[in-house]
Amino acid sequence: MLLDHDPARSFLPYPAVQVPHAPQGPLAGLDFGVKDLFDVAGYPTGGGNPHVLARSGIKAVNAAAVQLALDAGARCVGKTHTDELAFSINGRNAHFGTPRNGAAPDRIPGGSSSGSASAVSNGLCDFALGTDTGGSVRVPANHCGLYGIRPTHGRIPLTGSLDLAPSLDTCGVLARDADVFARACAALLGEDAQQRGQPRLMLAEDVYALLEPEVRAVHAPLLEALAARPQGLARATVAQPSFDALFTAFRHVQGHEAWQVDGALIDGDGLQLGPGVKERFAFSREVTDAQYTQYSAARARFRDTLAALLGEDGVLVLPTMPDVAPRLDEAEETLDAYRNRALRMLCLAGLSGFPQVSVPALRRLDAPLGVSLLGPAGSDRWLIGQALALLPAA
Structure with missing residues (x-):
């Protein structure tokens, strides 16, 4: 670490090593x-x-x-x-x-x-x-x-x-x-492979339905402002066939691949894993090849469905997370329940492979709350531009 002080404990305390960088460029000074x-x-x-x-x-x-x-x-x-x-x-x-x-x-x-x-x-x-x-x-x-x-x-x-x-x-x-x-x-x-014009905004209505009423109320003014634009805000149902089905597919695909990557290391070196991580790898160990094939096919079907919904210019407006961050003193069981709720909305971008941009647009309980835009594959730079224009930071 090159910093003299790390009061937030953000960095590993590795010995300082200078990493050569270009003297000029678009990120010079950062x-x-x-x-x-x-x-x-x-x-x-x-x-x-x-x-x-x-x-x-x-x-x-x-x-x-x-x-x-x-x-x-x-x-x-x-x-x-x-x-x-x-x-x-x-x-x-x-x-x-x-x-x-x-x-x-x-x-x-x-x-x-x-x-x-x-x-x-x-x-x-x-x-x-x-x-x-x-x-x-x-x-x-x-x-x-x-x-x-x-x-x-x-x-x-x-x-x-x-x-x-x-x-x-x-x-x-x-x-x-x-x-x-x-x-x-x-x-x-780098640059997007194709140019896109005005976005066709869609409210991910079923994702917003996952939020508690008090959280939806915080999102409401921003959504009303988006709907009041001349282009309007259409409504869409995203989770096909269901959130539970998508979460199950995601969990099995991720678990199978994670065990293929880390399983031999975990077993061979006897890794001592922390709470939560240990249980997730225990689940991953049990995912079969047949299940991986089954849920990979379900993933491909969802990707095709979402691609058809978005087309070339569709953009989904959705909450980034179910709520603000849990408190530090929450029990592991509470955090795991929150994680499972969150993954039902987070897995939409994960399963599809499509880009999602989160902006710190809202606040609740004196803590930040993000709003996201999700767009078609390859629309990353365009999507960032739309997010910064449409979702001003709180």
């Missing part, structure tokens, strides 16, 4: 943090687990996404904490602790990109790289009052990073400033 799933030359890659850290060794080559930011002129200031093996969305690591949420210090930061969100929300760097498999950029963006993107699957390369579930894993960006967010995303995403 500092960024890197989730400890990505290789950074001169540092180990720990993946949020002491066994993985012990096996890592010092990396000689930067992950592809890290190199893109460096080539654009940004300075890497260190490696940020991650939830264990990236298999959580809470931000509490049994081995390394919980980074501080800069927007709501009495609440969890969200994971698994917890350190990245903490570093940005506490003003320790300008933007940070994270990964999003089940929601690990969008969740901490919601909880910490940040802009965040889960891009189209495969849009930003993951070469040189630790996998969780490869067909679901993405590299995302977190920032507290809209301009910095747009600049950092531009450097990593």
Whole structure:
């Protein structure tokens, strides 16, 4: 870590190593943090687990996404904490602790990109790289009052990073400033393959129905303002055939791939896994090849259905999360119940592979609350522009 002080415990306390970056470029003058799933030359890659850290060794080559930011002129200031093996969305690591949420210090930061969100929300760097498999950029963006993107699957390369579930894993960006967010995303995403015009906005009505009435009430003024635009706000049902069916498909696909990635390491090294992560890997161990095939087919059907709904210019408006971040003292069982509620809405982008942008547009209980736009595959830069224009930050 290159910072003199880390009061939020956002970064791993690795010895300081300068990482060469371009002297000029669109991100010159900006500092960024890197989730400890990505290789950074001169540092180990720990993946949020002491066994993985012990096996890592010092990396000689930067992950592809890290190199893109460096080539654009940004300075890497260190490696940020991650939830264990990236298999959580809470931000509490049994081995390394919980980074501080800069927007709501009495609440969890969200994971698994917890350190990245903490570093940005506490003003320790300008933007940070994270990964999003089940929601690990969008969740901490919601909880910490940040802009965040889960891009189209495969849009930003993951070469040189630790996998969780490869067909679901993405590299995302977190920032507290809209301009910095747009600049950092531009450097990593490149240009969209096609130009798009005016968006056809659709309210994800069934997703909003998942919210408690008091949370829907906070969203209502923004939705009314969007509906009052000349283009209006159509209504759509998104979760086909149902939220439970999609959640089940997501859980089995993610679980099977996670066990293929980490199972041999867990069994071979006897990894001591923390609460929640241990149980999720226990479930993952039992997912059969036949189930993976079955639920992968269900995933493909949903992707086709959502693609038909969106077309080339459709954009869904939806809540990023069911509510603001839970408090730090919540029991693991309460956090797991919240996680399962959240994944029912988060899995829409995960299963489809389509981009989702979260904006810190609302507040409730003196804590930030995100609103998202979800668009067609490959529309990432266009979607960011729409989100920044239509969803002003609180």
